[in-house]
Amino acid sequence: MKFIPHLIDGKAIAQQTHEESRLAVAGLRSRGLVPGLAVVLVGADPASQAYVRSKDRVCLELGMHSVKRELPATTSQAELLAIVEQLNNDPAIHGILVQSPPPAQIDERAVIRAIDPRKDVDGFHPINVAKLALGESDGFVPCTPLGCQRLLIASGIETAGANVVILGRSMIVGKPLALLLMNKGIGGDATVTVAHSRTRNLPEVCRSADILIAAIGRAEFVRGEFVREGAVVIDVGINRVEDPASAKGYKLVGDVAFDEVAGKCRPITPVPGGLGR
Amino acid sequence: MKFIPHLIDGKAIAQQTHEESRLAVAGLRSRGLVPGLAVVLVGADPASQAYVRSKDRVCLELGMHSVKRELPATTSQAELLAIVEQLNNDPAIHGILVQSPPPAQIDERAVIRAIDPRKDVDGFHPINVAKLALGESDGFVPCTPLGCQRLLIASGIETAGANVVILGRSMIVGKPLALLLMNKGIGGDATVTVAHSRTRNLPEVCRSADILIAAIGRAEFVRGEFVREGAVVIDVGINRVEDPASAKGYKLVGDVAFDEVAGKCRPITPVPGGLGR
Numbered sequence: 001m002k003f004i005p006h007l008i009d010g011k012a013i014a015q016q017t018h019e020e021s022r023l024a025v026a027g028l029r030s031r032g033l034v035p036g037l038a039v040v041l042v043g044a045d046p047a048s049q050a051y052v053r054s055k056d057r058v059c060l061e062l063g064m065h066s067v068k069r070e071l072p073a074t075t076s077q078a079e080l081l082a083i084v085e086q087l088n089n090d091p092a093i094h095g096i097l098v099q100s101p102p103p104a105q106i107d108e109r110a111v112i113r114a115i116d117p118r119k120d121v122d123g124f125h126p127i128n129v130a131k132l133a134l135g136e137s138d139g140f141v142p143c144t145p146l147g148c149q150r151l152l153i154a155s156g157i158e159t160a161g162a163n164v165v166i167l168g169r170s171m172i173v174g175k176p177l178a179l180l181l182m183n184k185g186i187g188g189d190a191t192v193t194v195a196h197s198r199t200r201n202l203p204e205v206c207r208s209a210d211i212l213i214a215a216i217g218r219a220e221f222v223r224g225e226f227v228r229e230g231a232v233v234i235d236v237g238i239n240r241v242e243d244p245a246s247a248k249g250y251k252l253v254g255d256v257a258f259d260e261v262a263g264k265c266r267p268i269t270p271v272p273g274g275l276g277r
Numbered sequence: 278m279k280f281i282p283h284l285i286d287g288k289a290i291a292q293q294t295h296e297e298s299r300l301a302v303a304g305l306r307s308r309g310l311v312p313g314l315a316v317v318l319v320g321a322d323p324a325s326q327a328y329v330r331s332k333d334r335v336c337l338e339l340g341m342h343s344v345k346r347e348l349p350a351t352t353s354q355a356e357l358l359a360i361v362e363q364l365n366n367d368p369a370i371h372g373i374l375v376q377s378p379p380p381a382q383i384d385e386r387a388v389i390r391a392i393d394p395r396k397d398v399d400g401f402h403p404i405n406v407a408k409l410a411l412g413e414s415d416g417f418v419p420c421t422p423l424g425c426q427r428l429l430i431a432s433g434i435e436t437a438g439a440n441v442v443i444l445g446r447s448m449i450v451g452k453p454l455a456l457l458l459m460n461k462g463i464g465g466d467a468t469v470t471v472a473h474s475r476t477r478n479l480p481e482v483c484r485s486a487d488i489l490i491a492a493i494g495r496a497e498f499v500r501g502e503f504v505r506e507g508a509v510v511i512d513v514g515i516n517r518v519e520d521p522a523s524a525k526g527y528k529l530v531g532d533v534a535f536d537e538v539a540g541k542c543r544p545i546t547p548v549p550g551g552l553g554r
């Protein structure tokens with residue numbers, strides 16, 4: 001049996017999310033509250049600069065207050081902590097993002113711990129990590145796992161009781177996503193397996209999935225034999241591979257070998273255009 | 278094929294652990310440091326009193342300083358928090374346990390958060406929950422998951438690459454155990470699945486396990502058909518069931534139907550005498 005791949009349209013879901021955010025911001029503004037996001041970038045990495053610009057642009061589109069702090073690559077730990085402290089105390093700022101990774105002289109863990117947990121919109125502060133692990137819903141959840149869950153909910157894919165296999169056990173995606181999907185409630189209640197580089201019989205483990213989520217960071221690692229017919233496949237990976245045919249010399253591919261897998265599965269997210277961007 | 282059940286002797290492993298602790302305590306004492314544990318009990322629940330007494334007794338056996346604080350059931354939240362604060366500041370005390378569950382007038386979450394994370398030997402404080410989730414090894418891990426992992430290591434059961442199915446997603450056992458066994462390192466690197474009441478095809482999911490850990494709190498819930506031949510079975514459950522033949526009128530059974538399962542698996546922990554007591 002050959003499935004006609006049904007692409008999950010990440011862009012459309014993002015647009016819908018933006019629309020909801022715009023309404024929420026308008027509601028807050030009508031009560032005199034302008035939500036503010038501060039994004040801090042240390043150094044001039046072009047990819048990070050592009051991310052920061054796009055966050056700034058979306059904030060303004062949504063009617064939010066946006067602060068962009070671009071600091072030289074030589075910024076010291078103490079200088080960065082002082083800026084975080086200033087943002088913690090700034091009543092116009094409700095969310096703080098420090099773009100990762102910082103230069104080598106900065107201890108990223110210390111910076112994360114310095115952010116007020118109530119402004120830690122990345123959800124990396126231990127207080128927010130613990131809230132997720134404890135199933136408490138009043139903390140911040142890292143954006144990629146939350147986006148994954150939102151994608152599933154928005155696509156009408158039932159997670160309750162489903163076998164979900166997550167490929168990858170990173171602190172940014174794999175582990176928080178596992179906690180999110182096994183917690184009780186909408187978009188949760190799944191039977192979650194976390195598989196990784198040490199997993200034996202990886203294709204077999206992946207074939208047991210009703211929903212397979214690839215977040216292993218290896219280009220086209222998930223082949224056709226990893227996917228059971230009719231499964232849902234979410235591809236979190238964004239990998240650069242050489243492509244002489246492209247003007248840029250590279251192209252972006254996911255963790256899933258799309259052409260092999262797309263014919264076997266129910267909805268699948270393409271890369272690009274799915275989860276990442 | 279019928280396996281001869283090989284019982285994992287939890288008591289022998291506990292004894293070995295006590296021996297190691299005794300040596301560690303002696304080493305600290307020789308440097309002038311006497312480790313101290315404080316156990317706080319509010320109310321007079323007989324099971325809790327027995328637990329507290331046994332913790333006190335083991336501390337003394339190991340050469341530790343032990344403080345037992347038994348408070349009336351009418352103790353207020355403020356009174357309990359004041360005692361926790363006093364123990365936080367007591368240099369003779371290095372670990373604090375507040376026996377669970379407290380009476381209804383006490384907010385257990387607030388009490389857990391009041392304990393200095395460096396003295397939170399139960400590992401329930403958000404800072405320690407986050408350390409476990411983040412794979413940082415310098416926090417405290419809840420005792421039951423840690424005991425489970427120790428049992429596996431002491432029994433020479435390799436977790437790296439093994440399919441581990443954990444039945445139950447509680448914050449006391451299931452979730453921390455999943456994080457512990459999927460983290461990198463000795464006793465970790467497993468492919469972990471967390472199954473629970475909402476899991477579809479539960480017997481099938483359990484049969485995929487090389488190591489099946491039952492922590493669902495339902496007497497003899499795991500039947501023969503849940504277990505693949507040659508699997509390792511760890512039974513974390515302790516359930517009271519009526520037993521007119523016993524003088525007490527009840528007996529203790531695990532989450533595993535021992536007689537059905539024992540013939541199919543490699544090592545298995547009996548109840549009692551395995552993990553719990």
